[in-house]
Every structure is written in C-alpha cells, then in structure tokens.
Amino acid sequence: xxxxxxxxxxxxxxxxxxxxxxxxxxxxxxxxxxxxxxxxxxxxxxxxxxxxxxxxxxxxxxxxxxxxxxxxxxxxxxxxxxxxxxxxxxxxxxxxxxxxxxxxxxxxxxxxxxxxxxxxxxxxxxxxxxxxxxxxxxxxxxxxxxxxxxxxxxxxxxxxxxxxxxxxxxxxxxxxxxxxxxxxxxxxxxxxxxxxxxxxxxxxxxxxxxxxxxxxxxxxxxxxxxxxxxxxxxxxxxxxxxxxxxxxxxxxxxxxxxxxxxxxxxxxxxxxxxxxxxxxxxxxxxxxxxxxxxxxxxxxxxxxxxxxxxxxxxxxxxxxxxxxxxxxxxxxxxxxxxxxxxxxxxxxxxxxxxxxxxxxxxxxxxxxxxx
Ligand code: PMP
Numbered sequence: 001x002x003x004x005x006x007x008x009x010x011x012x013x014x015x016x017x018x019x020x021x022x023x024x025x026x027x028x029x030x031x032x033x034x035x036x037x038x039x040x041x042x043x044x045x046x047x048x049x050x051x052x053x054x055x056x057x058x059x060x061x062x063x064x065x066x067x068x069x070x071x072x073x074x075x076x077x078x079x080x081x082x083x084x085x086x087x088x089x090x091x092x093x094x095x096x097x098x099x100x101x102x103x104x105x106x107x108x109x110x111x112x113x114x115x116x117x118x119x120x121x122x123x124x125x126x127x128x129x130x131x132x133x134x135x136x137x138x139x140x141x142x143x144x145x146x147x148x149x150x151x152x153x154x155x156x157x158x159x160x161x162x163x164x165x166x167x168x169x170x171x172x173x174x175x176x177x178x179x180x181x182x183x184x185x186x187x188x189x190x191x192x193x194x195x196x197x198x199x200x201x202x203x204x205x206x207x208x209x210x211x212x213x214x215x216x217x218x219x220x221x222x223x224x225x226x227x228x229x230x231x232x233x234x235x236x237x238x239x240x241x242x243x244x245x246x247x248x249x250x251x252x253x254x255x256x257x258x259x260x261x262x263x264x265x266x267x268x269x270x271x272x273x274x275x276x277x278x279x280x281x282x283x284x285x286x287x288x289x290x291x292x293x294x295x296x297x298x299x300x301x302x303x304x305x306x307x308x309x310x311x312x313x314x315x316x317x318x319x320x321x322x323x324x325x326x327x328x329x330x331x332x333x334x335x336x337x338x339x340x341x342x343x344x345x346x347x348x349x350x351x352x353x354x355x356x357x358x359x360x361x362x363x364x365x366x367x368x369x370x371x
Contacts, residue, residue, distance in 0.1 A: 003132035016337065023335055033362050035353040036337040038174065038204075038315045040237035042286045042356065045279035048238060048272040055271040063267030070270045073277045074245060078217060083250045086257060089264045091203055091231040091244025092123055095168070097259055098227070098246075099127030102197045103166045115159045116168040117151050119176055119344055121201060124168040136164065140176070148309055149317070149346075150178035153188040160196060167192065170201035171216070172208055175344050175351045177311025181212030189219050189226055197252070198226045203244075206235035207287050208312035217247060224249035232269075234314060235287055236276045241269040290314045294354045300364050301352075304371065315353045317341070324350045330370040336363050 016036070023032035071082040088094035103112045114128040115136045128135045138155035141147055151169060160167065172179040180188075185200075192198050200216035216228050227248035233239035243265050246256070276282075298308045298316055307319030320327060328340045328350055339351040355363065 003129040007126065007129055019332070019335075019337060026335075029362060031335070033336045033355065033359045033366075035315075035355050035359060035363060036339045036351075037239070038234060038313065038351075038353045039239050040234060040286055040290075040314065041354075041359060042237060042289060044237040044272065045276045045282035047275040047279045047282075048236075051271040051275035052268045055268055058267060061267070062263055063265065063270055065262040067265055067270050070243075070265070070274045070277075073274045074247075077277055078247060080217075080220070080247055081250070084220075084247050084253055086246040086248075086253045086260065087265045088229075088244045088246065089261075090233060090242040091201065091229040091246070093264065094229050094244055094246045094256075095121075095123045095199065095201065096127045096130060097256060098166065098168075098197070098199055099131040099133065101256055101259060103128060103131040103133035105132055107165060109163045109165065111163060112165040113161060113163045114166045114168065115156060115164055115196075117156060117173070119149055119173075119346060120151075120168065121170050121174045121203075122344070124170075127168075128166075133166070134163070136161070143319075147178050147180070149176045150310075151180055153180060153184055157188065157191055160193065164193075164196050166197050166199065168199045168201060170203065172204045172213075172312040174203065174313065174315070175339070175341060175346070176317050177309055177313045177315055179208060179210060179213055179312045181210075182214030183212075185214060185216060186219065189216070189223055192225070194223075194225050196225060198223075200226065200228050202228050203231045203234055204313040205230065206283060207290055207314050209287070209291050210312050213312060220247060220249070224252070227252060232273045232276060235283055235290075236273070237286060238269070238272060238276060241266075241272055243269045243273050289356075290354055293357060293360055296357075297352070297354055297360050297363075300360075301367075304364075304367070315351055317346070317349055317351050319346075319349050322348060324348055327367075327370050331363075331366050334366040334369065336366045338363075 067087045071085045075082045103114045113134045116124040136159040138159040141150045141152045231244040301308045309317040341349040
C-alpha cells in the first residue's frame with residue numbers, strides 16, 4: 001500500500017549491539033550505561049525469573065494460545081472480565097493492530113484519519129501509515145506552558161473530523177514524560193465523538209505518582225470506544241519478554257482477537273508475567289526507587305542549567321538549548337547511551353532513562369565532561 005511504501009524501518013538511533021560488544025567484559029565505571037530505551041534498571045521480580053526456569057521444560061510445546069492464566073491474573077488485578085483483555089507481543093503489537101482494525105481500508109469513510117499529538121510515541125504514526133490512513137497531528141502545549149510540550153487536549157479534539165476513526169494518546173507520554181490529570185482526561189473523553197476509538201497508551205502508568213494522575217481504566221465502563229494499553233516492559237522490568245495487554249469493551253476485544261496471531265505471547269513470557277503480577281512488593285519498590293531517582297536526576301540536570309521537562313515516567317526529556325547531537329555522540333563514546341530526539345522533531349533535546357543511582361552518577365559525570 002502507499003502507506004507502507006513511505007515507511008522507514010525501525011532505527012534505534014545507534015548500533016546498540018556493537019556497543020554492547022565493544023564494552024563487553026568491562027566492569028564498574030568502565031561498563032556500558034544503557035539509558036536509551038526506558039528499561040527498568042532493577043529488572044523483574046525473582047518470581048518471574050523462577051517462573052521462566054520452571055517452564056523451560058515445556059518449550060518444545062506451543063504455549064496456551066489464549067493466554068488464559070495470565071488473562072485471569074490481569075482480570076483479578078484490574079477488576080475487569082477476562083473477555084475484555086487482549087494480550088500482545090509487547091503493547092507495540094497491539095497499537096499496530098488497532099491501526100489495522102480501526103483505520104484500515106474498507107471502512108465507511110474513503111480516507112480514514114488518525115489523530116495524535118506531535119512528540120508522541122513513534123508507533124502512533126507508524127500504525128497510521130501502515131494502515132494506509134491519514135495522520136492528523138495536533139500541536140502540543142507550548143514550551144513555556146505549565147506542562148511544557150504536554151498534550152494539548154483541546155488541540156487533539158480540534159483535529160478530529162468526521163473522517164477520524166482512531167485517536168492515540170499516551171498518558172504519561174513518551175518522549176516528553178508529561179501527563180494530564182484525571183479531570184482533564186474525563187472531560188476530554190466525554191467530548192470525543194463515540195465513533196472514534198480512543199487508545200490511551202498507559203505504558204508508564206504504574207510509575208506515575210502525581211496526585212492528579214488517573215488511569216483511563218476507570219472510564220471504560222462508561223465509554224465503550226475507549227481502550228487502554230499497558231505493558232510488562234517498563235515497571236515490571238520484562239522488556240525482553242515482549243508482553244503487553246489491552247483492556248476495552250468485550251465487542252472490541254473480540255474483533256481484535258480475530259486478527260491476533262494464535263501464539264503471539266510465548267510460554268515463558270506468559271508464566272513470567274503472571275508471576276510478576278503476584279509480586280506487588282517488587283513492583284512498588286521498583287516504582288518508588290524510580291520516582292526517587294527521577295527527582296534526584298532532574299534536580300542534578302537542572303543544577304547544570306539544563307531544561308528538564310516534568311516527568312511521571314522512568315525517563316526525562318532534557319533540553320540543551322543547542323543541537324544535542326554532538327553531546328549525544330560524545331556521551332556514546334564514553335559508554336553512555338541516551339536517545340537522540342532529532343527524529344521526534346526535538347533536535348535540541350535528549351531523552352534520558354532514569355537509571356539506578358550508580359548509572360545516574362556515571363551519566364552526570366560523563367555529561368560534565370561533554371558540556
Ligand atoms: N507505548 C509507549 C508510550 C512506549 O514508550 C513504549 C515503549 N517504548 C511502548 C508503548 C511499547 O512498549 P512494549 O512494546 O515494550 O510494550
């Protein structure tokens with residue numbers, strides 16, 4: 001399709017595997033510091049690791065195609081029926097599939113449109129293009145707003161036309177780290193026409209601790225056009241296992257199930273995620289440590305005169321007031337991997353994942369050599 005013709009393959013920004021090889025075997029202050037992909041530096045619950053080992057004996061068998069046990073565990077956690085949950089090979093797969101199902105060819109409009117914000121998660125644009133739909137990109141709040149570069153919900157609403165079928169919004173958002181509060185969310189959802197599917201991507205929800213933050217899960221009963229996506233990649237520390245999930249109206253989930261690849265979540269991932277859900281203490285501890293380090297890192301970066309955007313995630317967007325590409329390259333040479341933001345239209349910024357105290361200390365030391 002024309003959409004696919006215009007796509008570029010995923011580019012992680014640098015050859016991470018080559019860097020891992022180059023820094024292999026180096027320990028302590030000489031080891032590679034990976035702060036480019038918003039991973040959890042504390043890793044998963046020990047119970048998740050144990051579940052992987054316990055299930056190794058069965059890897060010659062196909063996994064449960066329905067993921068029943070994990071869905072039941074999620075159903076208990078969120079207080080929603082299993083029929084409202086869809087599992088994905090990472091939430092990335094679900095976001096792509098949403099585009100295919102709700103903005104693909106053959107709908108009631110000739111050219112379906114998908115609305116999302118500038119500086120939103122890159123997969124929103126990818127899913128739209130892959131579906132052959134039209135992108136309608138809303139400008140974010142200005143850089144001098146209370147929530148700089150945050151989602152401008154009025155602008156998102158204004159971008160909706162009669163041809164809009166899908167709207168993606170991440171709360172908190174990547175790559176800005178920004179969020180919007182419960183009242184703003186409820187008012188926004190109430191104003192979106194019911195024929196538009198609203199995807200609230202909550203990949204970082206577990207890490208949000210602002211008093212005004214609320215998940216959209218509480219709105220699902222009232223709004224069958226709203227779906228929430230979540231992931232085990234961030235707060236649960238299981239990025240390598242590739243598991244995410246979606247919660248929505250039973251009818252919507254049933255439609256999505258038709259397209260799902262039967263074994264899209266592997267057996268080790270199913271077992272590990274279920275175990276991870278049971279270890280709430282580990283989740284709470286990882287989130288608390290992340291919040292503490294996020295505050296400390298933000299303060300340290302501001303003390304260096306840098307612009308640090310407010311964040312409710314496990315990363316901070318940092319403005320350098322000039323082209324940040326040379327700084328990023330110099331840091332990479334020192335073994336500190338961050339995410340350049342040129343591709344997101346923010347060339348003066350870098351996105352820095354919040355590491356553990358040691359990683360953050362090394363990042364700041366390397367930064368002091370480069371600034
Ligand atoms: N949504 C957002 C906002 C993200 O930042 C990410 C990961 N970077 C994802 C979804 C996808 O995560 P995964 O596919 O690992 O679940």
